[in-house]
Amino acid sequence: MEHYDVAIIGTGPAGLGAAFTLLDARPGLSIVMFDRNEFSSGGLRNDCKMNFTWPVGFAEGVWTEDLAAAYLARVEDFLRPAIMEKRDVAMYARRAERLGARLLEIRQAHLGTDGGLELIKRLVARLAAAGVETALGEEALAVDAKARVIETASRSVGFGAALVAPGRASFGFLQRVMRDNGVAFSDNVVDMGMRVELREERYPVVRDYYDPKFAFPKKVRTFCTNSRAAHVVQEKYEDEAGAWYSVNGHAWSSSRPSNDLANFAMLKTVSLTEPLASGQAYARALGGQAMLLGGGRPIMQRVGDFRLGRRSTREAFNGDLYDFEPTLGSCTPGDLGLAVPAKIMRALWNAMKLLDTIVPGVLHPSTVMYYPEIKTYANKPVFRDPAGFMAAPGLWLAGDGAGTSRGITAAWASGMRAAESMAASF
């Protein structure tokens, strides 16, 4: 059986942050990185907006502002991103404040999906040059921390220390790893909401602030705004209980022609208590309900139809007031009112009305609302060593799947933290 000092599952930002930190801290260690995809499929290759301001992307239960700031400075130093300027945002901030909302000021860089891919290629080449084995296209199926063995689809691999950082799309795999290794966890929080798509001219704040983060009452916020060459996409989630889609958004870098559209997520954080303790099971149920109503696809509805209380139809989806084609046209025109629980819908719609008062134009009849957008990042392992994200002897967990982050830079920082603890274990 092959043996490595360190095995890392996942080549997203958490895995990469860990690998580079280990190379620095313990240059002699043998390292293997597994990814079930041919390329790191993480957020680095999806729009790649990097946020460098607390608390964006950080899980506040396992981070403090000071700790995050210290790691963010190191992430920025390593990645050397070009931080974007913000202009003329004071007016929006004032309007938000008057309405009981808030505009967060974030230091941010944007590479775009194409720029992100270039970055991944450079990073993977650097790892290879440093002697790290990247086993791309090789899925890890199980981890036995006691025996220190990882089973992949094609082999058994021994390790001294393993970091499992499979992202939020693989929460089922991570839960299996935790169960198999006696790691207790909870997952009672989930973000549910929709993706909003509109003409860029109706959301001009994006020309001054690429990804404006507005926080509204009832734990609703805007998230992951894209513009210029912006597209809505769908992601498939699958587990033993079936498959469902979540929508998402990304944009190409500024070198691509603009399509004059913008999109952003409007998300509500839902915290569940007993007896329904699994946020992911809840998200799966709501995702399944949307699939049922959408005939196996996400649902989309024009704001004009929603306001009139009627479903959008394929025939009327591009009438004269509905003046742009949706970028994810494969969705089913339908009725969000049938799919979204009332409490979530009320909070989202209230936030949409506030946003339309801050940036008039958002609620133009043509604006498309896609549902569902689900963020299932909420596994919260009980760490044996919370400072280093060690869950059991020989086993570390980090990144979005393990609930230590919810964004690229925080995932990278989580990987660094885990790697420092792993390095100290040898």
Ligand SMILES: Cc1cc2nc3c(=O)[nH]c(=O)nc-3n(C[C@H](O)[C@H](O)[C@H](O)COP(=O)(O)OP(=O)(O)OC[C@H]3O[C@@H](n4cnc5c(N)ncnc54)[C@H](O)[C@@H]3O)c2cc1C
């Ligand atoms: C479409 C989209 C756009 C996004 N845009 C942004 C953005 O602009 N800015 C931002 O900050 N965040 C963004 N995010 C969120 C960001 O992607 C995540 O916060 C971040 O990538 C989490 O890093 P991670 O390393 O924890 O997991 P991931 O990046 O998800 O990486 C996990 C990796 O593990 C691999 N993997 C999973 N299971 C296995 C297994 N069993 N065996 C082997 N490999 C496995 C996966 O293939 C994947 O490559 C976006 C996410 C999506 C989906």
